[in-house]
Amino acid sequence: MTLAGTTAPRVPTAEQIARAPKVLLHDHLDGGLRPETIVELAADCGYEGLPTTDPVELGVWFREAADSGSLERYLETFAHTCAVMQTREALVRVAADCAEDLAADGVVYAEVRYAPEQHLEAGLTLDEVVEAVNEGFRLGEANARARGHRIRVGTLLTAMRHAARSQEIAELANRHRDRGVVGFDIAGAEAGHPPTRHQAAFDYLKGENNHFTIHAGEAFGLPSIWEAVQCCGADRLGHGVRIVDDITVGEDGRVELGRLAAYVRDKRVPLEMCPTSNLQTGAAASYAEHPIGLLAGLKFRVTVNTDNRLMSGTSMSREFGHLVDAFGYTLGDMEWFTVNAMKSAFLPFDERLAMINDVIKPGYAELKAEWLFGPRG
Numbered sequence: 001m002t003l004a005g006t007t008a009p010r011v012p013t014a015e016q017i018a019r020a021p022k023v024l025l026h027d028h029l030d031g032g033l034r035p036e037t038i039v040e041l042a043a044d045c046g047y048e049g050l051p052t053t054d055p056v057e058l059g060v061w062f063r064e065a066a067d068s069g070s071l072e073r074y075l076e077t078f079a080h081t082c083a084v085m086q087t088r089e090a091l092v093r094v095a096a097d098c099a100e101d102l103a104a105d106g107v108v109y110a111e112v113r114y115a116p117e118q119h120l121e122a123g124l125t126l127d128e129v130v131e132a133v134n135e136g137f138r139l140g141e142a143n144a145r146a147r148g149h150r151i152r153v154g155t156l157l158t159a160m161r162h163a164a165r166s167q168e169i170a171e172l173a174n175r176h177r178d179r180g181v182v183g184f185d186i187a188g189a190e191a192g193h194p195p196t197r198h199q200a201a202f203d204y205l206k207g208e209n210n211h212f213t214i215h216a217g218e219a220f221g222l223p224s225i226w227e228a229v230q231c232c233g234a235d236r237l238g239h240g241v242r243i244v245d246d247i248t249v250g251e252d253g254r255v256e257l258g259r260l261a262a263y264v265r266d267k268r269v270p271l272e273m274c275p276t277s278n279l280q281t282g283a284a285a286s287y288a289e290h291p292i293g294l295l296a297g298l299k300f301r302v303t304v305n306t307d308n309r310l311m312s313g314t315s316m317s318r319e320f321g322h323l324v325d326a327f328g329y330t331l332g333d334m335e336w337f338t339v340n341a342m343k344s345a346f347l348p349f350d351e352r353l354a355m356i357n358d359v360i361k362p363g364y365a366e367l368k369a370e371w372l373f374g375p376r377g
């Protein structure tokens with residue numbers, strides 16, 4: 001996508017990556033808290049289980065504890081974040097922080113997910129949890145705007161795949177539709193918990209013409225992806241990295257897609273890829289070997305995401321920075337990933353189009369033209 005034969009710089013600077021408009025479809029609310037917020041909330045609610053109350057050490061602890069090579073062990077770290085997210089005030093604060101942090105990182109549209117069933121320990125009802133989180137996001141959007149950043153945040157309600165509340169959570173998502181909730185998801189340990197266990201919830205949502213994504217093809221392979229797409233009818237796949245198991249690359253570089261991989265690509269099923277998270281849970285060995293390079297090259301509907309900013313010590317800019325380093329991606333490539341994400345969002349079509357044409361494309365056009373004028377005075 002570089003202009004051949006020009007002096008246009010190929011690789012964006014870190015500063016340009018940060019300023020570029022970005023769209024985030026896969027980010028967990030309980031995986032993105034600021035360490036200092038966790039420490040303060042733990043003091044407020046009397047939670048004494050934190051491994052340390054020093055925010056810097058706590059940030060390091062989360063990254064290291066999540067860096068285990070196993071999804072199950074990675075997920076254990078969420079006990080601490082969920083422990084401090086049990087009151088209305090805490091949920092408002094965490095959601096507001098989240099919107100402000102994403103906006104400061106150049107994210108213009110985000111779908112942030114969480115499992116309401118994990119926030120009932122202090123007596124909130126499922127509806128109260130959703131209302132508190134929505135209130136926090138509206139507050140965070142307004143605070144961001146006051147600092148000159150524009151962001152819109154929608155939420156996805158997650159049901160935990162090992163539990164049995166998916167129907168209830170699907171109904172909750174439907175009840176709060178058009179009031180901040182844009183869809184549904186299932187998450188948690190994948191092996192041994194096939195998505196079809198929650199078929200009734202997916203069928204209900206389809207009956208209501210509602211949207212959902214499914215974590216699939218992260219810790220378990222093709223059968224999980226096949227079920228999510230063909231039985232459950234997922235609109236998008238959370239991760240989906242293991243779709244590469246259905247792709248063969250010959251020694252001569254010839255690529256062959258199996259039937260499932262071809263279906264996913266040809267039907268434009270969006271893949272919510274989260275490179276750093278995959279390195280931590282063992283789904284990929286390095287950024288350079290991450291399947292996103294192959295899948296993007298084959299024009300799958302690939303998107304770039306953070307998953308859990310706290311556990312991965314990451315941000316959208318960092319994820320793009322890693323990919324630029326590993327694959328030499330240009331601003332044009334970043335724009336392609338971002339337009340892919342916006343096309344795949346659970347937002348009405350006219351709003352998606354306006355975001356693409358009036359926010360994303362002009363933002364990248366401005367950045368792409370900078371080399372013509374030299375540094376801003």
Ligand SMILES: O=c1[nH]cnc2c1ncn2[C@H]1C[C@H](O)[C@@H](CO)O1
Pocket residue numbers: 028029030031071075078113114115118158187188189215218277307308
């Ligand atoms: O990458 C993930 N795979 C499966 N489950 C996950 C992942 N990241 C977070 N979760 C779980 C832990 C959280 O408590 C829950 C809801 O956000 O979703």
Ligand SMILES: [Zn+2]
Pocket residue numbers: 026028187215238307
């Ligand atoms: Zn996830």
